[in-house]
Amino acid sequence: MMDRYSIWQIIGIYAAMAAFLIFLLLPFFEMFMASLRPLEHLFRSPYQFWSDDFSFKAYQDMWNTVPLLGRYILNSIFISTAVTMITLIFVIPASYAYARLDFPFKNISLSIFLGVNMFTGAVLLIPLYRVMATMGILNTYWAMIVPGVAFLIPTGIWLLRSYLEKIPVELEEAAFVDGASRLYTLRRVVLPLALPGLIVVSIAVFIGAYAQQFLFAITFNQTREYQPLPAGLFEFIGYQSVTWNEMMAAALTGVLPVMVIFLFLQKYLIAGLTAGAVKE
């Protein structure tokens, strides 16, 4: 058969796969190893791969060193979830318009949206800071949510639009013939059909929001209680010593809930994210 490999090909594929995965997972392995070493042995030179005093003590102590750690982990998830939901509220109507309707300046306005993709927050920090100050939302959750939403709206429109284009237009026409209003059709006919697409867009937006909250957090928020995990981790850099092992333990523990969620959602993710890129 076409898909049959020789034994050497199989060995080659697994070897290459192993190399590829080692590259991608090495930092996690290193963080895990560092989290297991007691602090005084962390700085032991020359380098020792194996220490006989490995322990999970850092995973207990970290909660005392940084008492707000649990809060930071939840903040991260809360901010990303809020960004995802608000982004969807903006993205759903707009992408419906681009997928289904004909209107003046359609292409130009779409290019403007996609042009926003070119920027990251890092370029616009100074004036963005002023905007936040004017709106009076510095040092609140909103200071991290609002810019997150703005920079993710274009991606959301881009992805969802291609999903909506695939839904047969006849279903909507049937609803119209029955006298349904446009908004009713959007809500009761289009959205339920677009559910798989909505899940994919939500995942993509969530990843974007989760991966990139550090910059906005350190620039626009000084309130400790609102910090997300990446910013909160830097509290392990204390006045006297840096408890690196606890920092690593906290980093790994902090991303665990999200990783578990993705374990269950990865099927949607892989199948779905491509809708925008793969043309049919």
Next chain:
Amino acid sequence: MKAPTNAPQTSPKRLSQGAFAWLLIAPAMLFIATIVAWPLAETLRLSFTDTRIGPNFAYVGLENYQDLADSRKFKQTVWRTFYWMFLSVGLKLVLGLIGATLLNAAIPGRALFRILVLPPWVIPIAIGMIGWLWLYNGAFGLLSGVMQYVGIVDKSFEFLAYKQSAFYSAVVADVWVGVPMVTLFFLAAMQGVSRDLYEAAWVDGASRWYRFRRITIPQIMPVIVSMSLLSAIFTFNSFEIIWILTEGGPRSATTTMIIDSYKTAFSSRKFGEGAARTIVIVCLLGIFSVAYIWLLNKVSKHYGTK
């Protein structure tokens, strides 16, 4: 791909289609206008001033831009940024292509492998960089340790302390962040290629490599081009990776344009000069994107995708 425009007939009593469409788009447009467009306009205004900390400033015309044009250091930064971008994007595409091919192979365990590819992409970038920071550490890091053990170096090697090694170390970390997404998009594109094509070629006795070269690559070309544009923009703009690893050092070896404008504005408090640098970035990205979209259209036409 064009949107189907045979939208249902509307009776005159209903809102016209154009008005309804703009009603749907308006919230998103307004939001972006406030958070992106206005700050951008503000940046443009700032770039013509000598604003520093404090309320006093004067309009200085094009002086900030003139300074940039005269600055040898800035030119170096521009070249470094493009080198950084092309190197990193090239590696991401090559590794992504290899990774996708491997993940697409019909071997036991591939479902697991596909999951194991995800972590660098879905965790906060800042957290991944903490891991790399430790890996690159000379005294305690795994990489230096292994290199000493194997005998490549005879004493500990501090990856981020030397100009060359710091630059390439940052590239590797950036590639690490970007590869999973590229890989998954390529994988999905490969799965979209019709099996009949491969079977026909196989019947004709085409080798695996030949099939990859003459079927897979051309079929997924549009995705390769659009992914390279996306990752080029990400890489050009990548801030957290460099900032956490090196803050642009040592001796500016990893200072890209983004880092440069951030440093000018926030570390040196020269907001006017920082804004001018931002505007240059925006213009370069604009030119770059237009060129790329043109290329994308050409490629799509060449490979006959609808």
